[in-house]
Amino acid sequence: MIRSAKIENLVLKYRENKLSHAFLFVTNDIAACEQDLLEFIKRISCPKYEENCDKCNICYQISHDDLPNIIKINPDGQYIKKGQILELKDRFKGKPIFLENNFYFIENAEKLNASSGNTMLKFLEEPEDNIIGFFLTNNKEGMLDTIKSRLQIITVLYDESLKNNLALSDSEIENYRKVLLNYFADFPNEDLLVLNKTYLSGIVTDRSSFNSFFIYFYSLLREHIKRNSKEFMKRNFSISQLNKMRNIIYELLESSTFNVNIELLLDQFAMAMEDLNEI
Numbered sequence: 001m002i003r004s005a006k007i008e009n010l011v012l013k014y015r016e017n018k019l020s021h022a023f024l025f026v027t028n029d030i031a032a033c034e035q036d037l038l039e040f041i042k043r044i045s046c047p048k049y050e051e052n053c054d055k056c057n058i059c060y061q062i063s064h065d066d067l068p069n070i071i072k073i074n075p076d077g078q079y080i081k082k083g084q085i086l087e088l089k090d091r092f093k094g095k096p097i098f099l100e101n102n103f104y105f106i107e108n109a110e111k112l113n114a115s116s117g118n119t120m121l122k123f124l125e126e127p128e129d130n131i132i133g134f135f136l137t138n139n140k141e142g143m144l145d146t147i148k149s150r151l152q153i154i155t156v157l158y159d160e161s162l163k164n165n166l167a168l169s170d171s172e173i174e175n176y177r178k179v180l181l182n183y184f185a186d187f188p189n190e191d192l193l194v195l196n197k198t199y200l201s202g203i204v205t206d207r208s209s210f211n212s213f214f215i216y217f218y219s220l221l222r223e224h225i226k227r228n229s230k231e232f233m234k235r236n237f238s239i240s241q242l243n244k245m246r247n248i249i250y251e252l253l254e255s256s257t258f259n260v261n262i263e264l265l266l267d268q269f270a271m272a273m274e275d276l277n278e279i
């Protein structure tokens, strides 16, 4: 099963013949993202057109890393090396066999250095039909701009990994709850920027506190929506407002993977929250 809706959407793009030839996935869980992309390859390649097949030869081989159409490249030591990219080029020289396309994965794409990056660039600049590249990173800022600019960028966050990465102490949770209660007791204020300054700027001071606070907020909202509960906010937010709020925070967490200016992100949050009243 493909977990990410954005990757699911690529199936449609593929069927409409509108798929790019190289993507950059910015994600908080590279392994989960790669798994989803393998599911994507199965979905478009299964000769039985079955979802979650795994029974036919093709799907079985994809699952077991056994098909020459798929090459995965990992950093060899500290970097991805030029030789690895040359080998990839070489192996994908002819027409694909078994599948309609050849696919390559560049895991931890920020580990391309000047030399391997240059070779990669040439590969990207002469796109061949039937070759599709998936670059994966959790560090978009660390990537070479020349490579980035040639890729279609898709941000994919996995809820479960967000939650698992969140190791908060009881006192932090207590603190965050208190801050949110006060925040919503005063919401909507004339000026949400002021509300941010009053309640959030004290605890959200850097990228790490930004992430843990908003991931906590996000999981709290998700629980509330699931249980259809208003208990926490003590306000009559409609379900569509809660959903909208959850999307706001999701997008905010996405932006924070490539924007480290916390003040700017908090302003973005305030502006998005203003729209809540218009629902």
Ligand SMILES: [Zn+2]
Pocket: 046, 047, 048, 049, 050, 053, 054, 055, 056, 057, 058, 059, 060
């Ligand atoms: Zn199959």
